[in-house]
Amino acid sequence: MTTGQQQESRALAEWRAEIRAWLEANVPEGGLPDPEAGAILEEHRAWERTLFEAGYAALHWPVEYGGKGADLDARIVFQEEYERAGAPLRMNLGGLMLAGPTIMKYGTLEQKEFWLPAILRCDHLWCQGFSEPGAGSDLAGLRTSAVVDGEDLVVNGQKIWTSGGLHADWMFAMVRTGDPQSGHRGITYVMIDMRTPGIDVRPITQINRQTGFCEVFFTDVRVPLANVMGELDGGWQVAMEALAHERGAGRRTYVTFLNDLAQIRRFVTALGQEDDTAVREDLGRLLTAVTVYRHHVGRTVADAMRGHVGPEASYNKLYWSEMNAQIHEVGMRVLAGRAELQDDEKSLPGAEKWQDAYWFSRAPRIFAGTNQIQKNIISERVLGLPKEPRR
Amino acid sequence: MTYAFTPEQEDLRRTARDLFARTCTAADVRAAWEPGAEQDRSRWRRMADLGFLAANVPTAFDGMGLGDAELTVLLEEAGYAALPEPLLETAAVVVPVLREHGSAEQRARWLPRIAAGEVLATAQLLDAPVAPYGTVADLALLELEDGLHLVPAERLTREQAPSMDGARHTAALRAVPDPATRLPGAALAEARARGAAAAAAVLNGVSRRLLDMAVAYAKEREQFGRPIGSFQAVKHMLAEVALEVETSRPAAWYALSTWAEGRPDAVLASSAAKAAATAAAVTASYHTLQVHGGIGFTWEHDLHLWLKRGKALEGAYGSLRHHHRLLGDAVISSPDLMATFGPTLSTAS
Numbered sequence A: 001m002t003t004g005q006q007q008e009s010r011a012l013a014e015w016r017a018e019i020r021a022w023l024e025a026n027v028p029e030g031g032l033p034d035p036e037a038g039a040i041l042e043e044h045r046a047w048e049r050t051l052f053e054a055g056y057a058a059l060h061w062p063v064e065y066g067g068k069g070a071d072l073d074a075r076i077v078f079q080e081e082y083e084r085a086g087a088p089l090r091m092n093l094g095g096l097m098l099a100g101p102t103i104m105k106y107g108t109l110e111q112k113e114f115w116l117p118a119i120l121r122c123d124h125l126w127c128q129g130f131s132e133p134g135a136g137s138d139l140a141g142l143r144t145s146a147v148v149d150g151e152d153l154v155v156n157g158q159k160i161w162t163s164g165g166l167h168a169d170w171m172f173a174m175v176r177t178g179d180p181q182s183g184h185r186g187i188t189y190v191m192i193d194m195r196t197p198g199i200d201v202r203p204i205t206q207i208n209r210q211t212g213f214c215e216v217f218f219t220d221v222r223v224p225l226a227n228v229m230g231e232l233d234g235g236w237q238v239a240m241e242a243l244a245h246e247r248g249a250g251r252r253t254y255v256t257f258l259n260d261l262a263q264i265r266r267f268v269t270a271l272g273q274e275d276d277t278a279v280r281e282d283l284g285r286l287l288t289a290v291t292v293y294r295h296h297v298g299r300t301v302a303d304a305m306r307g308h309v310g311p312e313a314s315y316n317k318l319y320w321s322e323m324n325a326q327i328h329e330v331g332m333r334v335l336a337g338r339a340e341l342q343d344d345e346k347s348l349p350g351a352e353k354w355q356d357a358y359w360f361s362r363a364p365r366i367f368a369g370t371n372q373i374q375k376n377i378i379s380e381r382v383l384g385l386p387k388e389p390r391r
Numbered sequence B: 001m002t003y004a005f006t007p008e009q010e011d012l013r014r015t016a017r018d019l020f021a022r023t024c025t026a027a028d029v030r031a032a033w034e035p036g037a038e039q040d041r042s043r044w045r046r047m048a049d050l051g052f053l054a055a056n057v058p059t060a061f062d063g064m065g066l067g068d069a070e071l072t073v074l075l076e077e078a079g080y081a082a083l084p085e086p087l088l089e090t091a092a093v094v095v096p097v098l099r100e101h102g103s104a105e106q107r108a109r110w111l112p113r114i115a116a117g118e119v120l121a122t123a124q125l126l127d128a129p130v131a132p133y134g135t136v137a138d139l140a141l142l143e144l145e146d147g148l149h150l151v152p153a154e155r156l157t158r159e160q161a162p163s164m165d166g167a168r169h170t171a172a173l174r175a176v177p178d179p180a181t182r183l184p185g186a187a188l189a190e191a192r193a194r195g196a197a198a199a200a201a202v203l204n205g206v207s208r209r210l211l212d213m214a215v216a217y218a219k220e221r222e223q224f225g226r227p228i229g230s231f232q233a234v235k236h237m238l239a240e241v242a243l244e245v246e247t248s249r250p251a252a253w254y255a256l257s258t259w260a261e262g263r264p265d266a267v268l269a270s271s272a273a274k275a276a277a278t279a280a281a282v283t284a285s286y287h288t289l290q291v292h293g294g295i296g297f298t299w300e301h302d303l304h305l306w307l308k309r310g311k312a313l314e315g316a317y318g319s320l321r322h323h324h325r326l327l328g329d330a331v332i333s334s335p336d337l338m339a340t341f342g343p344t345l346s347t348a349s
Helices: A010-026 A038-054 A072-084 A093-106 A109-120 A235-247 A254-270 A277-305 A313-340 A351-360 A371-382 B007-023 B026-031 B042-049 B068-080 B087-101 B104-115 B186-220 B232-257 B266-297 B303-315 B320-333 B337-341
Strands: A126-129 A145-149 A152-163 A170-176 A187-193 A199-204 A213-224 B121-124 B139-144 B147-152 B157-160 B171-174
Touching: A010 A038, A010 A072, A072 A254, A072 A277, A093 A109, A093 A126, A093 A170, A093 A187, A093 A235, A126 A152, A152 A170, A152 A187, A152 A199, A170 A235, A187 A213, A187 A235, A254 A277, A254 A313, A254 A351, A254 B320, A254 B337, A277 A313, A277 B232, A277 B266, A277 B320, A277 B337, A313 A351, A313 A371, A313 B232, A371 B232, B007 B042, B007 B068, B026 B303, B068 B087, B068 B186, B068 B232, B087 B104, B087 B121, B087 B139, B087 B147, B087 B186, B121 B171, B139 B171, B139 B186, B147 B186, B186 B232, B186 B266, B186 B303, B232 B266, B266 B303, B266 B320
Parallel strands: A126 A170, A145 A170, B121 B139
Antiparallel strands: A145 A152, A152 A213, A170 A187, A199 A213, B139 B147, B157 B171
């Protein structure tokens, strides 16, 4: 018996065993590098198709749309096993988690038939077009304009921080159809074909030298009005529903962070720091945080299974993103003078990758609504504190 | 269930909250600070009347035979009310340890009387210099040099050592080690871990109360012509408290359920729960006093009743550092972290 043992229902335990066996047989040896270069992109698409053919591409989608209609507890079990197996990062989460559910709710029958299977098979990659240079945390200040002209919207403006923008086939975007001062009341949610003339995608080099996101420029881009999700000027509500998916439980489990802890443990051993009491205290603090996250997700699942969507969902992103940054900080502290090196031979096996992950651990505190925005949400919607004056 | 309460448990929570709202108000807690106030057992007897003290006592000893997890809600409510009496020690440490490790004679002598509310029991474990309600306790679980002892009042030496939390009525307890009072070796680790898990649940209740008080104050107190709770600097402090306390609670629920469900990670889960609750309590203490400003720094305001209970419990049953070290040792001594702490396949077929 091991200490991670949980008592699961028979059905869940069988599901876990099924997933574990399947992953052991199918996960590419050594995993896949982050989806960056074209060749690697094809390997990722191939992996996504393997998942699709096994019926695991979109557990949370209803059966009628090709998903498994799985409850949250089964999805968490899948995700735990997925992370435990070191399987490749999912490359089409924008489509699976955000665009897909929106299309199911607002799309016409034809749109559903066109888009949803393509997301499932990873034929279409999707990106998100929300943030702009002048509209980050203050999303309702976005200015990319869309003017109705016949059967089309004509889009002009710029999006930024578009993850996967370079390879995306489609973008779900928020554009301004109301007057410039209309705030969240003048925003429309629309699906844009990234191959439409007038779209210019320029990669941005990130802090860790990788090109994970892009700027996207729109010059007189014609988008069929039929691609609008919900009502004209009614896109704010649609977007808020999508974002709730992005921040909620199910995207990441404690197992990812346990993997990180195991890597720190290898550094500690290689550097002979096992008997350093300060290191042990750091490791104990991190194991506490990982344990807390595990039980927090357990509570969220139990609540969801009983039909409660409690305020604790707002805590999810805030908790894991801060913990993630702390874990990577401790790893850098253990590496100490080696932390700056970009040469594993002169540092330690895995150190360069850790350095890269360290910088990336600073990103989730910013993306999907900065942690300061999350605190605003908790204080106003959970604690009921008065709103601060806004325009 | 570990992460969601049954309707019966929710009922128990409401019953406890109602009782404490009537009999354990801030004024009552303040009154309990008076020297000698611990002689008054009327609230303890009312708790017994409602079955709080019989809950996890086996039916063979006049108890209700419920699991220890039933206690979770009572412990959180005890913290929320800053209950002076040692419910934590009596119901969540002494009863389970006595039930699982006591001799037939010890169980027959004490369990029915505890269930009936006739006994106040306390505990002094690890390096704790005192026990709460040590001044009047009828029974004490003491960690002595040769192990754990269950010591009745007549064998105790008490030396008053007042706490900054006057409602705790602390005293340093001593006893001469005697084979007649000594419990089997396995009892010690269980007592320590149960104490840590239960203290985590009580602390979470304390922190929750501090948060509620500060939120109420931030909504009502105005500066610059608007409630201070509308300022981000204040909002973010309170959001941080909410985040830490609400994420800490399920870790304590889990830890308290480990023994009954026979999980092998009871000790580590209890340490993680106590460490998380302690860290959350420190954040709660800092931010809620800060939000109250000068008024929170006065003797007259009730905030300090909870601030001090929190601070006392932060050090009880192992400090933050103690539990971090224990968990860090487990990380270092574990050959494969994923095998030890990760998800496992059910062995049942």
